[in-house]
Amino acid sequence: MLLIVSAIALLICMATVVIGGQQLMRRFDYIEQEQALAAADHVQHALTAELNQLTLDAHHFAESDMAHDFVHRRNDYPKNVFRHEAMDTLQVDLVLITDRDGNELYSAYRDDAHRRVETPLKSSLSEVLLRVRNRFTALQVRPEQHLISINDGLLAFDAAEITRSDHSMPTGAVLFLGRYIEADELQRIRDISQSSFDLALGTTPVEVGITDRAMAQWFLNDSKRDNRYAQVINDGEMVIAIALYDVDDRIIGVLQWQSPRSIAALGWNTTVTLLGTIISLLLVAIVIAGVFFIRLQTTALRRYDVQQRYTNIIHSLDESVVIVDRKTLQIKEANAALLRRLGCNEGELRDCALGEVFNNLPLEDVRALRHGVVYESQLLARDGKVIDVEVTLSSVSDQQDDLVCLLGRDVTTRKRAERDAADHRRKLSRLANHDALTGLPNRLFLNAKLPRLLNRLSGTHRMLAVFYVDVDHFKDVNDSRGHPFGDKLLKIFAQRLRTAVGLHDIVARMGGDEFVVVATSLGNTQAVELVAQRMVLAAQAPMIIDDVTLSISASIGAAVYPVHAINTETLLKHADIALYQAKHAGRNGYKIFSADMNLELSEKLALEQALRRAIGTEEMFVEYQPVMDLRTGALRSFEALVRWRHPEMGLIPPARFIPIAEKSGMILALGENVMRAVIKQLQQWRLLGLPLVPVAVNISPLQLQRTDLADLVAQLMNEFSVESRWLSFEITESAVIHDYREVVKTLQKFRDLGSKVLIDDFGTGFATLGHLKNLPIDGIKIDRGFVAEVTKKSSDRVIITGVINMARELKLYTVAEGIETSEQLAKLRELGCDQGQGYYFTSALAKKDAQRMLEQLGGFKDLTDTVKHRVLRRVV
Ligand code: C2E
Ligand code: MG
Numbered sequence: 001m002l003l004i005v006s007a008i009a010l011l012i013c014m015a016t017v018v019i020g021g022q023q024l025m026r027r028f029d030y031i032e033q034e035q036a037l038a039a040a041d042h043v044q045h046a047l048t049a050e051l052n053q054l055t056l057d058a059h060h061f062a063e064s065d066m067a068h069d070f071v072h073r074r075n076d077y078p079k080n081v082f083r084h085e086a087m088d089t090l091q092v093d094l095v096l097i098t099d100r101d102g103n104e105l106y107s108a109y110r111d112d113a114h115r116r117v118e119t120p121l122k123s124s125l126s127e128v129l130l131r132v133r134n135r136f137t138a139l140q141v142r143p144e145q146h147l148i149s150i151n152d153g154l155l156a157f158d159a160a161e162i163t164r165s166d167h168s169m170p171t172g173a174v175l176f177l178g179r180y181i182e183a184d185e186l187q188r189i190r191d192i193s194q195s196s197f198d199l200a201l202g203t204t205p206v207e208v209g210i211t212d213r214a215m216a217q218w219f220l221n222d223s224k225r226d227n228r229y230a231q232v233i234n235d236g237e238m239v240i241a242i243a244l245y246d247v248d249d250r251i252i253g254v255l256q257w258q259s260p261r262s263i264a265a266l267g268w269n270t271t272v273t274l275l276g277t278i279i280s281l282l283l284v285a286i287v288i289a290g291v292f293f294i295r296l297q298t299t300a301l302r303r304y305d306v307q308q309r310y311t312n313i314i315h316s317l318d319e320s321v322v323i324v325d326r327k328t329l330q331i332k333e334a335n336a337a338l339l340r341r342l343g344c345n346e347g348e349l350r351d352c353a354l355g356e357v358f359n360n361l362p363l364e365d366v367r368a369l370r371h372g373v374v375y376e377s378q379l380l381a382r383d384g385k386v387i388d389v390e391v392t393l394s395s396v397s398d399q400q401d402d403l404v405c406l407l408g409r410d411v412t413t414r415k416r417a418e419r420d421a422a423d424h425r426r427k428l429s430r431l432a433n434h435d436a437l438t439g440l441p442n443r444l445f446l447n448a449k450l451p452r453l454l455n456r457l458s459g460t461h462r463m464l465a466v467f468y469v470d471v472d473h474f475k476d477v478n479d480s481r482g483h484p485f486g487d488k489l490l491k492i493f494a495q496r497l498r499t500a501v502g503l504h505d506i507v508a509r510m511g512g513d514e515f516v517v518v519a520t521s522l523g524n525t526q527a528v529e530l531v532a533q534r535m536v537l538a539a540q541a542p543m544i545i546d547d548v549t550l551s552i553s554a555s556i557g558a559a560v561y562p563v564h565a566i567n568t569e570t571l572l573k574h575a576d577i578a579l580y581q582a583k584h585a586g587r588n589g590y591k592i593f594s595a596d597m598n599l600e601l602s603e604k605l606a607l608e609q610a611l612r613r614a615i616g617t618e619e620m621f622v623e624y625q626p627v628m629d630l631r632t633g634a635l636r637s638f639e640a641l642v643r644w645r646h647p648e649m650g651l652i653p654p655a656r657f658i659p660i661a662e663k664s665g666m667i668l669a670l671g672e673n674v675m676r677a678v679i680k681q682l683q684q685w686r687l688l689g690l691p692l693v694p695v696a697v698n699i700s701p702l703q704l705q706r707t708d709l710a711d712l713v714a715q716l717m718n719e720f721s722v723e724s725r726w727l728s729f730e731i732t733e734s735a736v737i738h739d740y741r742e743v744v745k746t747l748q749k750f751r752d753l754g755s756k757v758l759i760d761d762f763g764t765g766f767a768t769l770g771h772l773k774n775l776p777i778d779g780i781k782i783d784r785g786f787v788a789e790v791t792k793k794s795s796d797r798v799i800i801t802g803v804i805n806m807a808r809e810l811k812l813y814t815v816a817e818g819i820e821t822s823e824q825l826a827k828l829r830e831l832g833c834d835q836g837q838g839y840y841f842t843s844a845l846a847k848k849d850a851q852r853m854l855e856q857l858g859g860f861k862d863l864t865d866t867v868k869h870r871v872l873r874r875v876v
């Protein structure tokens with residue numbers, strides 16, 4: 001198509017060029033013709049000028065007084081004037097003067113031999129001239145027609161009437177002057193007109209030598225009218241001809257010459273050069289245009305390819321791309337990914353408002369074209385689906401349109417994952433912040449929440465109370481009835497606490513049976529007491545768990561913000577101290593913190609520090625309290641009792657430091673030290689060859705929890721080469737109940753080694769007699785409380801009797817603790833108690849006294865009570 005258009009354009013151009021060339025050539029031809037005509041004009045003028053001179057001369061001589069006189073007087077005037085020399089000077093070849101009637105008055109002419117001949121005029125001439133003279137007055141011909149053809153020659157003439165010099169008195173006589181047009185004249189005309197013409201006389205084309213048909217035609221026809229010049233092109237030359245007419249208007253010959261066609265040649269050259277240049281320029285232009293076009297086409301193709309490539313890329317993108325008008329925010333283009341997501345085609349989307357497709361997108365920002373910002377938005381699909389996207393903006397404006405490109409990355413999966421993760425975090429946080437059993441917030445939650453609450457209260461006059469709540473003897477219930485039972489109890493208790501306090505108050509489980517309640521809406525300190533009372537009462541109501549009805553109680557310690565503390569830690573600490581006091585005061589009640597409570601606690605802490613330092617030093621030592629056979633009075637064993645002599649505080653009773661050691665875990669180290677000291681002592685006594693008795697060590701529940709306790713004992717025995725039968729163990733009821741199976745295993749190991757195991761302080765704990773049946777034990781130590789009352793209360797006596805009888809049935813021996821009087825001793829013996837210890841015999845002995853007792857008592861047997869007592873006293 002393009003080629004066709006180009007070819008047509010080229011053809012038109014070529015045709016234009018050719019026609020233009022022709023026009024140009026015609027123009028040059030015309031100029032040439034004009035030039036030829038101008039040359040002809042020149043020749044004509046030169047000829048006319050020649051004839052004019054003759055006219056002037058004729059008038060000069062005719063209109064003179066002398067010529068006038070001659071007509072009247074016939075003097076010699078002409079003879080004198082028109083002498084030979086004068087005729088030469090005037091270049092006149094003929095003079096004729098006629099009278100009014102045409103009769104010759106005078107004539108002079110040159111003959112063929114150029115001689116001057118005077119009157120009469122030769123007949124051939126006079127005939128012609130007289131004919132002319134006869135109609136001379138009517139002769140109105142052009143000056144160039146004052147010609148007469150005579151005898152193959154051409155005569156130019158003019159005539160004037162003879163008058164006076166003032167033109168008066170016309171005579172009717174006429175003066176003729178004639179000049180032969182010969183070589184000289186012709187040459188003069190040639191010189192003047194600058195044309196090298198030839199004169200040819202004749203009345204037919206052949207006679208004048210015209211061969212060209214057109215020229216001959218002109219000669220015969222046109223020249224008769226106005227076309228007195230003719231030019232034709234002959235053999236590449238231009239032939240120009242001027243027709244000559246005589247006075248009778250008859251053609252008598254031509255002036256003919258050839259003109260070189262220099263203008264035509266120049267025209268040709270110019271045209272050829274011009275056309276050549278134009279064609280060359282045209283060709284160059286065509287070539288340039290072609291190259292330009294090809295380049296343009298290549299560029300366009302390349303641009304199209306690039307555009308296509310980018311379009312393909314954009315459509316193959318998984319990201320949603322949309323192009324909108326920046327001003328109107330109407331959608332102009334969208335890629336396949338977006339259409340797919342929205343579930344529509346491009347036509348439906350075109351000119352839609354951006355806001356209808358992208359939800360939550362700040363449209364002002366789109367207009368402002370904020371680069372580098374990632375917007376969170378949602379695509380609203382046709383089916384109602386919402387797709388989370390992250391949108392970035394960029395400008396794609398061109399010269400015509402101000403456009404913005406929005407690129408939306410589908411972040412649905414990520415968002416879902418984030419939501420899941422957030423859910424998960426919430427769940428984890430809930431798990432982390434809540435207690436799985438009761439569903440209450442836990443310690444972690446409280447530790448985070450309470451500081452915030454306090455923060456909010458600071459600067460206000462509002463109060464806040466923190467209650468530390470502890471289920472009394474929960475551990476025993478848990479141990480005796482099992483964990484599932486204990487769990488149910490805690491759940492019920494938690495529920496009761498929750499209902500006992502306000503909706504906005506916090507009830508948190510701190511672990512075990514410890515709860516913390518934070519009450520916020522309190523008017524005064526009395527309100528604190530009311531809340532505490534409500535909780536105490538709530539705890540007391542009977543519970544039914546697994547068809548068992550039981551009553552529990554709770555101890556509560558409270559601390560009030562900002563009265564007792566202003567930060568979380570201290571508030572909790574003070575509430576805990578108050579709880580401790582409540583427990584100490586007999587449980588089942590509450591205590592509100594006071595400053596002196598804190599003092600007690602700090603003493604306790606000081607003691608704990610001192611104890612930590614004292615363990616392993618000489619401050620700690622062991623004393624031995626003898627255990628006597630109540631029937632025989634024989635020394636049956638010692639009980640090893642640890643002693644602490646503080647350098648400043650003096651002797652500190654175990655009742656003060658053992659609980660601290662147990663609570664802090666220091667009891668493990670302390671217990672091991674005592675055991676080592678006892679075994680070492682036994683080794684010494686054995687090495688001294690003394691008769692040994694078993695030495696009982698007190699084992700705390702925490703020690704029993706160590707699964708390697710039996711191994712430790714075996715190893716120590718081995719180390720000091722002491723037989724296990726010389727070491728026995730006293731354990732408390734609670735220790736037995738706790739972690740029943742493991743403890744039973746350890747106890748069994750002790751017995752397998754040959755040691756004896758005794759239950760200490762029997763009757764104070766929750767152990768039932770049924771428990772004892774399955775325990776690998778050897779004896780029971782009846783608590784001092786019962787012994788003290790044995791002589792007074794019949795009820796206690798009943799218990800002791802029951803215990804002794806039951807023990808006997810179970811093949812266990814009994815040891816009475818704290819025998820202080822002989823009455824007690826007597827009663828116990830009566831009741832059948834096997835052994836006993838107490839101040840009645842002796843308090844715990846220093847090791848050297850115990851040793852002396854071994855040395856001396858070894859041989860005494862079967863002593864009466866009194867004697868035994870005495871002996872003992874003596875020994876000590
Ligand atoms: P326990 O095992 O029941 O020890 C008997 C306690 O009764 C001893 O108190 C002893 O001095 C005291 N006692 C003995 N006869 C009489 C008496 O006639 N009247 C009175 N009122 N008391 C008497 P102690 O030495 O103060 O020890 C108290 C408790 O400390 C012990 O009770 C025992 O539970 C614990 N304990 C002592 N030493 C150790 C030890 O090395 N390890 C462990 N785990 N606990 C120990
Ligand atoms: Mg004991």
Ligand code: MG
Nearest residue numbers: 760761781817
């Ligand atoms: Mg005891």
